[in-house]
Amino acid sequence: MVSFNSTLNTHNSQLPLEVWAGVECTVNRVGDEYFDQLERNGHATRLDDLDLFAELGIKAIRYPILWERTAPDGLENADWSWASERLGRLRELGIRPIVGLVHHGSGPRHTSLIDPEFPEKLALYARAVAERYPWVTHYTPVNEPLTTARFSGMYGHWYPHGGDELSFARALLGQCRAIALSMKAIREVNPNAQLVQTEDLGKIYSTAKLAYQAQFENERRWLSFDLLCGRVTPTHRMWGHLRHCGINEAELEWFLENPCPPDIIGINHYLTSDRFLDERKERYPVCSHGGNGRDEYADVEAVRVCAEGAADPRNLLLEAWERYKLPIAITEAHVSCTREEQLRWLYEVWSAAGQLRDQGVDVRAVTAWSLLGSYDWNSLVTRSVGYYESGVFDLRSRSVSSGESPHPRPTAIAKMVRDLAAGRKPNHPLLETPGWWHRQERLLYPAVSCLKESSGQSGVGGEMTSSSSPSPLVIVGATGTLGRAFARLCELRGISYRLLSRKEMDIADCASVNTVLTELKPWAVVNAAGYVRVDDAEREPHVCLRVNATGPAILAAACAQHNVALLTFSSDLVFDGAVFNPYVESDAVAPLNVYGCSKALAEKLVLKLHPASLVIRTSSFFGPWDDYNFVTIALRQLSAGNTFVAAEDAIVSPTYVPDLVHTSLDLLIDGECGLWHLANQGAIAWADLARLAAKTAGFNPSNVIALPTRELGLTAKRPTYSVLGSNRGDIMSCLDSAMSRYFDECQRF
Template identity: 55%
Template sequence: MGNLELWGGIECTVNRVGEQYFDQLAQSGHAHRLSDLEVVADLGIKKLRYPVLWEHVAPEHPENQNWEWATERLNKLRDLSIDPIVGLLHHGSGPQYTNLLDPDFPEKFATYAKSVARQFPWVTHYTPINEPLTTARFSALYGLWYPHAQDDASFVKALYNQIKGTQLAMQAIREITPEAKLVQTDDLGYIHATPTLQYQADFENYRRWLSWDLLAGKVNPQHPLWDYLTGSQLSTEALLDLVNNPCPADIIGVNYYVTSERYLDEHLIQYPVHTHGSNDQHRYADVEAVRVASVTPVGLQQLLTDACDRYNVPVVVTEAHLGCSREEQMRWLHEVWDSGLFLRKQGKNVLAVTAWSLLGAYDWNTLLTQNNGHYECGVFDVRSGTPRATAAAHLLKKLAAGQDAHHIARLPGWWKRSNRALYPEPQEATECFGLPVDLEELSHTPLLITGATGTLGRAFARICEDRGLPYVLLTRQDMDIADSASVEKALTKYKPWALVNTAGYVRVDDAENDSMACYRENTQGPVCLARHCQARNIAFVTFSSDLVFNGEKAEPYTETDQPNPVNVYGRSKLLAEVQVLAAMPGALVIRTSAFFGPWDEHNFVFHALRAFAHREPFTAVEDAKITPTYVPDLVSATLDLLLDQAHGIWHVANQGTYTWAELADLAAKVAGLEAAPHLQPVPQKDVNLPAPRPACTALASEKGIHLPSVEDALRRFLWQSEVCFRPPVAALEDQDPSFEMAAQA
């Protein structure tokens, strides 16, 4: 057997909710960027799942067709030697003149499919309708998408219409291109359950095969779901027609996600309310099996084996994607690839693994029911307007070329670690900083973090712990960043793959009279680290500041704005930027601003909220604008960029520009506290700080790092904080005369 192939896919859903259409191609910008296909080709992809969608080509009338976009892109793919697998309907209900419950849907769809084949007779692979079963569930059983039905008869009708439409579409396509192959996709999971609900699990485990079974003509009177289908108003004639005129998939396309396996449990009290549902017999929770401590997921390898054995045709993983942190994306792709590679070596007919969602996806966290612009990064990050290759892209190129993957990708993902389970609710973990596992277990490749006593260093350690990234957190005694011999000794001992420098001089005002110490820690130290990392080929990131700017710009500063600091601290940071990048052009330099975090008291937001909770006066500058940065967001974004091999200067801050007084007021509102009359805004000139401060150092990024809003970050700060900001009991008694009665009750 030949090598396992790498295929790709671009999330292209056009679904409808009410009268609103959600278009992934428009959201990702791919609708307007032909050049995306060149960066996709650079991965070494053999085939690309690609849309020629009904809703795009003929949105208003079946005879009013526009082929310009599709022609340009399919011809480009042909020039790039990539075979397209053309999709005609992707989680959609069709244009406005039809829907999944339209009795004429199959014939209308087949007519469109024939038009596509006439336009592109050289195309040989089609997925006419992506995931018919999943689309029928979401549109006609759960009511999430148009036409928003919620009953078994509608679900069965929607599924049948898509299957019949696929059958007729392939017949029409093969009239033009006889050798055309059907690549039929659907989500293939597995349902686990308590003994009480095993009957429901059995039903759903039969149901998961329905798209392929119906097309293959397997659903005859002996099929386990024959009675269910006919009892849901699907005629025996319709079913027997599929039996007598099968249209089996030439390639089975398995879409499998971490959440594809489910667990059903009637003990509702153990699970959040949003997981509760019911059938005609029981109420039960439906949760991700991977999150249940007592459940062992079947896993993709076994499910691929089942599909190979059931249909005896080639099988492809047609969607491999995980919306998660960068290293977890890499681990998932690596695990899926390994599963396919193992089975292929065992003689199973597994052809390829498809890196799905190459350009990312939008709003799947709400199952495409809300247009919030929530972005899940793909193999490429498109937030800057131009696709930027992430660590996942580097990994895929290596896998496709048969090369070894980055060691981070070979470590177990969260779904394989002991902390995967949420049910039953896990015991609260104790804080653990330092080296999480023995050096021998790390293969001598941890992440090295300086600044063990600082807010940022400890946050990196905590988040590395959560993300399964082996690390060593160093104190100054472990390594003096400005001492070359000390740095050499530490790097020799730990052999890190990357070094994160969070150490430095942070006292902005003291720096005016202590410039020697400031420059030693903020300039000489990072430059020393950069030189050693350059010599050893170790990735390196260090942190700069918004105070490299003079504050004369009215708008937020971006990476290309010219720095001009007004104080010693800012000058030490700017000199570090210049000298670090001169010593190590591949270094990553993060400029950030006014950070606050939930795990210590050393930040402005904490002190403001504590003052308001205790009804104490709080002074804040009213005319200096900054962009507050939430430490967990900063750390997570930095780790992603580090894994992506990003380099140069990046601005990383949350979205929003505030004065210090406005930030204090917003924090109070989010916390449900009263800022007035305790908040005392003052002009910056009245504070009489030793170090000059710019009037505006707000940050924005041209490179596409867009953290959540400051308001969103403040909500998470309150949720994650280890301190509860509530007024003292005495204050509550003064505010509410009924307090004592309520307390007694």
């Protein structure tokens, strides 16, 4: 007889760790309004997304055939056309769908999570799905039932907006019963159908005083799996709690009589899911304060306070394995952050899964979640304000203003997924640096030893350090606004860099450039240097051309020779302002002054000598970290009670420097090349920009004096309209948002 564990080891040795993926597909209800991620991300109308997904090499995809979308008006009125087309295409592509029926939802309007008939109603829908698609083998009837029950029945965020323990318990048991009945119905059609049951297993840490609450919540987090596995007996700690909430014995005994253990336990792991409870409320913001009726305490993200760092994914997987001895998959791996941090987190989770497989744990797959990104999860999808997190693909790849539909653009994560799926080790140099969850800057509050405070709870990881010196990003322009901003934000993002002055590397000197590239061996170079005095350029064109055109050309040739990526900057002043629609990347250049000519020449030379270069046109800087940009100078004058003169007839697209740097770094990491336009979305005259800044700061906007450009005494001719649009992507925020964050940062700075 072959033992269970030896069978698992055979499975592990014969089959590689799989890469799965998933589309964020939540359809949740708030009041009478449904929030549909598939409509927001456009996948509802883009069949060819599936071909993009197939190019990643994924084996399976968590895919939504959602009850609310397919049969909102009853099963007899169901529209199967969308599901049939998508599932059929997945079958042709050889991708195994893991079909989801309810994803943080509450069903159509005629039911809810606390409807006693919810389980039977979902089971009828599940049977109908199985009958139409009998070849589908994997199902997740309800995603994260415990998490959904908390948000819908305990915290009141989602419909039916319960705020008590009984509503939570009813919602949880209703969903778990629906899972069991749905799988029974599905297996009557397809006996081999497998249940991939997902849950967020965030762990709770606490001070010694609140250990009792942490222990309770850490037991409760397993409740959906325990119910399905038939483990909630009268001796189970949650039995008494559920009975106290108002659940009767017959409801609990039903699960003992109808066990439905998962075929694969799906763990959705997020950095912010782990929490720390602390009765010292004064240490934390008021929004984190709460209590349990016995004690009042703050509830904060553990990673922001635990001295040991974030919980190790291996510990969470091992806990699930030791508790159930069932196959495991990471069914969501995602972090809302900068691109390199997304890469680091996915690879850390993948590595943890691989290490456990080597130890005999049956880990089947890691799922790259949020293929198309997600909308408004920073507010738990309780409102629709357009907050977008990119994922494996970025949807902001075509200009909305141009009328074109969004088209998913593969990010650096897509390349990593392709590598993992093909069995290749990802080699991006930024993976050598630990993620923010391991670095000291993650700590927002006084550090606490979670291991010590939590009375021996296990599962917290330790600080990670890089085993080698990472290949740096070379930044040219140590004395300029842009160069210093790159250095500041690289420090924040954990990107190893070298900020060089002209003395350290003169980009107009071939020998100087080659010496630096040979010695430092950077993975990329950012050229943030440049001649920026537009009027002076008319008097010394040879100096301007040397710095702005000859230098970038020499740098491009050297980077091409050394196989180093290059990011360099151009300007809106390559255009003449003869049009009154935003300029896009494909528009012909026609500069009016020497400075614009130097930038236009640089673009041509750089892309000829190093076609893989990324050339970013931008416009009209303002930012919180220098004293010489237009907005800062205007506010300084206005705050002193002076008037401020600005052009009333020159329309520009101002650019908030931190947004520009963050976005440029993301594009560079993604391996983008060619021309890109980056400016905050909006068109405004210089005088109106000064008035907007004055109004936001609380100064009198009438002290801004608006004059025609011709009366300002400028030497160089400038276009009256140089607004930047894009046919590659509107990936910068709007001007109002940028201005608001400018003031917030100025107050901090």
